[in-house]
Amino acid sequence: xxxxxxxxxxxxxxxxxxxxxxxxxxxxxxxxxxxxxxxxxxxxxxxxxxxxxxxxxxxxxxxxxxxxxxxxxxxxxxxxxxxxxxxxxxxxxxxxxxxxxxxxxxxxxxxxxxxxxxxxxxxxxxxxxxxxxxxxxxxxxxxxxxxxxxxxxxxxxxxxxxxxxxxxxxxxxxxxxxxxxxxxxxxxxxxxxxxxxxxxxxxxxxxxxxxxxxxxxxxxxxxxxxxxxxxxxxxxxxxxxxxxxxxxxxxxxxxxxxxxxxxxxxxxxxxxxxxxxxxxxxxxxxxxxxxxxxxxxxxxxxxxxxxxxxxxxxxxxxxxxxxxxxxxxxxxxxxxxxxxxxxxxxxxxxxxxxxxxxxxxxxxxxxxxxxxxxxxxxxxxxxxxxxxxxxxxxxxxxxxxxxxxxxxxxxxxxxxxxxxxxxxxxxxxxxxxxxxxxxxx
Numbered sequence: 364x365x366x367x368x369x370x371x372x373x374x375x376x377x378x379x380x381x382x383x384x385x386x387x388x389x390x391x392x393x394x395x396x397x398x399x400x401x402x403x404x405x406x407x408x409x410x411x412x413x414x415x416x417x418x419x420x421x422x423x424x425x426x427x428x429x430x431x432x433x434x435x436x437x438x439x440x441x442x443x444x445x446x447x448x449x450x451x452x453x454x455x456x457x458x459x460x461x462x463x464x465x466x467x468x469x470x471x472x473x474x475x476x477x478x479x480x481x482x483x484x485x486x487x488x489x490x491x492x493x494x495x496x497x498x499x500x501x502x503x504x505x506x507x508x509x510x511x512x513x514x515x516x517x518x519x520x521x522x523x524x525x526x527x528x529x530x531x532x533x534x535x536x537x538x539x540x541x542x543x544x545x546x547x548x549x550x551x552x553x554x555x556x557x558x559x560x561x562x563x564x565x566x567x568x569x570x571x572x573x574x575x576x577x578x579x580x581x582x583x584x585x586x587x588x589x590x591x592x593x594x595x596x597x598x599x600x601x602x603x604x605x606x607x608x609x610x611x612x613x614x615x616x617x618x619x620x621x622x623x624x625x626x627x628x629x630x631x632x633x634x635x636x637x638x639x640x641x642x643x644x645x646x647x648x649x650x651x652x653x654x655x656x657x658x659x660x661x662x663x664x665x666x667x668x669x670x671x672x673x674x675x676x677x678x679x680x681x682x683x684x685x686x687x688x689x690x691x692x693x694x695x696x697x698x699x700x701x702x703x704x705x706x707x708x709x710x711x712x713x714x715x716x717x718x719x720x721x722x723x724x725x726x727x728x729x730x731x732x733x734x735x736x737x738x739x740x741x742x743x744x745x746x747x748x749x750x751x752x753x754x755x756x757x758x759x760x761x762x763x764x765x766x767x768x769x770x771x772x773x774x775x776x777x778x779x780x781x782x783x784x785x786x787x788x789x790x791x792x793x794x795x796x797x798x799x800x801x802x803x804x
Contacts, residue, residue, distance in 0.1 A: 367417040368476075374414055375469060378407035378446055382462045385455065404449040404458075411443035435471035438464050475522060496616040497609075501602060502532055502595045505612060506588050509581045510535075513570055532595040550589040556582065579784060580611045580771045607772035614771065617778055629659055629688070634710070636660045637686045645679050648672075655688055665691040677701040680708070689713040693739070696720055702728040715739040717763070723749030730755055741765040741785065747773035753780075 381403035387393040388400070418439060422432055445461030492508055493499035510529045516522070518529040527539030535555075538544045544555040558569040559577050570576060577585075587608050591597075599612065637660065645652050649672075651665040664680065664687060666672050672695055680687065684707045693715045702721070705728040708714075714729065717739045721728075726749040729738065735756055741763045747770070753759060754775060764774075765785025774782040 367414065367421045370410060370417050371414045371472065373410035374407045374442070374446065375465065377403055377410060378442070378461060378465055381407055381449070382458045385453065385458055400453055401450060404446060404453065408443065408446035408450055411439070411446050415439050415443050431471055431474050435468055435475055438468035438471065442468055492616045494616075496612045497599055499612070499616075500596070500598050501588060501591075502593075502597070505584060505599075505615075507532075509577065509585065509615075513575060513577050513581070516574070517570070532593075536593070545589050545593055547592045548590060550586040553589050556586055556589060559585070578615075580615050583611055583772060584608070584615065610774065610776050611772050613776045614774065614780075614782065617776075617780070629655055629661060634660050634686050637662060637683055641679065641682055645676070645683065648676050648679065650676060650679075652683075660686055661688040662686045663689045666695050667691060667693065670694060671696045672698075672701075674698050674701050677704045680704070684708050685710060687711055691715045692719055694718040699725075705729060706731045708732055710734055713737045716743060717741040719743060721745060726750070726752040729753070732756065733758065735759055737761045737763075739763040740767060743767060745769070747775075750775055753777060 381400060384393075384396040384403060385400055388395075388397040415436075418436065422436065441464040442461055445457055445464060449458050449461060493504040496505075499505055507530075510518075514529045517524045518527045518534075520528070520530060523539075525539040525541060527544060528534030528537075535545060536543075541554070543553075545553040550556045555569075558567055559582050561568040563572070563576055568576075587604065588594075591602060594602075599609070604612070642652050642662075645664070649666070649669045651667065653663050655661045655663050662683060664683070666676070669676065677698075680690070681704050687708055687710060690708065690711055690713070694717070697719055702725040709731060711732050712734055714732065714735060714737070718741070720743075721740070722744045723746055726745060729735065730752045733756065736758055738753075738759065738761070742765065745764075745767055750762070750769070753762070754777065756777075759777060759780050761781050761783060762774075763783050763785070765783070767784075769782075769784065771782055771784055
């Protein structure tokens with residue numbers, strides 16, 4: 364077990380507190396702090412020695428930048444020696460040297476763990492995705508960006524877990540302590556691809572637990588790159604990838620590493636208020652109707668309590684369409700004759716059809732929703748062919764496709780639109796299960 368990150372915090376806090384008490388104790392008001400100094404310096408010295416020992420063992424794995432490790436290691440040892448000296452000779456000059464060494468060692472430790480720019484935000488252009496994927500260099504503009512976003516924090520210049528560096532083409536080909544991580548032309552035999560495709564709770568899954576995993580699209584792109592021989596100087600135009608791969612790259616580039624917003628900003632224009640009688644009739648029919656805010660006439664409607672709504676409910680919704688901003692039809696069995704009425708909801712921003720009986724034949728019902736931002740088709744019978752009707756929705760930002768069987772590679776390319784196929788897994792926690800004794804069963 365790696366105890367160094369845990370132990371290192373003990374001397375950090377204890378020794379800095381000892382130095383603070385040492386300087387404060389010269390003030391008459393805080394003279395009573397002086398008896399605590401031997402205990403603080405002693406505890407700090409012992410834990411500093413333990414930190415040095417655990418850190419030396421951790422560094423033996425060879426996963427860190429040699430120059431940074433050199434300074435972190437010897438500044439840490441200097442801190443331990445100075446702290447031990449302060450136990451017997453609590454002079455301010457010695458404690459000041461110890462504090463300086465401690466702070467510098469901590470800085471180099473942070474660099475080893477989090478990278479050289481851990482104190483400053485990354486430049487906005489550092490991880491920029493290609494503006495024109497069709498002309499992008501496959502390795503430089505696509506593959507290296509994916510690896511930089513998800514892998515280089517553990518396999519880069521500052522840290523090389525398993526002796527592996529993924530921040531350069533040469534490093535990828537060289538592999539790590541266990542050998543090659545990619546086999547040119549054989550993605551199914553490549554260790555890098557295998558580990559990325561493991562379930563997130565798996566011990567060997569990469570990236571490890573707690574770090575953002577590669578998306579299905581990113582893994583498919585890496586697989587294709589390896590299948591092409593992992594080229595370093597080849598652009599998309601020269602490679603002429605299959606349309607499915609081109610779509611994946613276009614979608615990945617358009618996402619720009621950001622998730623589309625899950626909520627909708629209320630439009631600036633406020634429609635005329637809906638008829639109170641109309642809202643009352645919808646509520647009597649079983650619909651949930653609520654304003655999106657106390658100062659707005661826009662309405663949010665859910666039919667969660669109507670698993671089999673009648674045509675009459677959709678006729679009422681059509682009357683409410685000028686004020687209808689979000690509509691949840693999840694798990695409803697919608698009458699076939701009512702799908703045509705959805706064309707009237709031209710102001711709608713969020714529409715959930717999750718778990719409904721919609722098929723490709725009824726997808727044209729949403730094609731006139733020009734303001735639609737979020738569409739949920741999870742758990743429906745819609746196929747990739749049915750998604751072609753979304754081409755006219757230029758404001759669409761997110762489409763949820765969980766449990767539809769639609770592959771991201773088969774989705775249409777819609778600029779600014781993110782297709783989310785779900786399949787997320789939360790890491791297992793020890794508290795998720797409990798062992799019952801005989802008396803508790």
